[in-house]
Amino acid sequence: MKKIFLFILIFASSIFAAGMKLSGTVMSDDTKMIASRFMGFVKKVYVDEGDYVKKGQLLYTIDSKEIDLAKSQVELAISQARLAVQMNQNMYNNVHLNYERYKRLYKKGMVAKYELENMELMEKNTKDMVEIAKKQLSQAKAKLKEVLHQYEYLKLRAPNDAVVIQKNIKEGQIAIPGMPALIITSLDNLKVLVEISESNLNNISLGKSVDVYIPSINFKTKGKIASIIPASNPMTHKFKVKIKFDKKGNKKIIPGMYSEIIIK
Known part of the structure; x- marks a missing residue:
């Protein structure tokens, strides 16, 4: 019995030494909703969901x-x-x-x-x-x-480099002021969002270094805990944690990707 207990203790210690593994999702901290100031029929839509757009690029136009x-x-x-x-x-x-x-x-x-x-x-x-x-x-x-x-407001342009993640309009539809026609998200300020149990909060702190791995593109890098959101989920008693990481110039990383985080 003592040997079994000792084995379990050594096994648990080795897991703790290796680090705490968490599953997360790549997200952007810069998501914008594009909407028109004037009501009118949509004349032309120049982008689709998944398209990469440059700052100032024409997204869609409204009749005048x-x-x-x-x-x-x-x-x-x-x-x-x-x-x-x-x-x-x-x-x-x-x-x-x-x-x-x-x-x-x-x-x-x-x-x-x-x-x-x-x-x-x-x-x-x-x-x-x-x-x-x-x-x-x-x-x-x-x-x-x-x-x-005001004619310039009929030409909706991208405010920054981004990717279109949602498209709610089609040509011929009426654009309603304030209603999001497109949703775009920046790829310059990406983070990984994970959830951590309340019992593990003592093991993390702002600025703590972590390992980031994105399996789909076999990408490994270092990251740091950027924020700990103190709004616990009452059902799971988990807290949200955002981790900023070094993209190393990799343009394949986009919001929504599955990632793994190792907190040593």
Whole structure:
């Protein structure tokens, strides 16, 4: 009996010395949902699930009917504002000439003072009308610039290098503002997510070195415990642990891959 107990003790000690083996999954800490700001029909989708995309690459486009309508309305407002500026300027020019004429006549005693004052007031009012019309024209031009800028929002581009992991739109469907059309994930900031039992928490710490192995591509590297998430699963009493690791420039590593972690 003592020999059996001693054998079990030696076997357990050898396992502990070798390290604690955990199963994990490669994940990305940089996942983004791509959605449009405007509602419209999807004209063209340029990517599929699993595609690698570069920063700035065009992902999909939306039709511009709503913005086209807004653009035509603003252009009409600009035309009307320009016409108002020209009309008010012509009126001011005529009133100003008459005002200058009244000043000369007043000096000669040929018109009454109140007539000169009325003409002065008219000149001021028409000048103010010119300034108001110019301001309205300037506002309309600024609005047009804003509308033209909105055309860029109809072209959805990748914010960074990533891989498309989910596609929720097709050509001809309506893009709804705020609803994720695509989900992309970066390959630059990958980690391994594992779960560890509550009883083993004493054996780990932030920054602790671990061995990382991805069997599918026979990839081995070193990693460090980056975070210990203190939200225990009430059913299994396990905690989530994230491990950052050195990719060694390997471009085959993607989120979702099975991995093994050895914590010595």
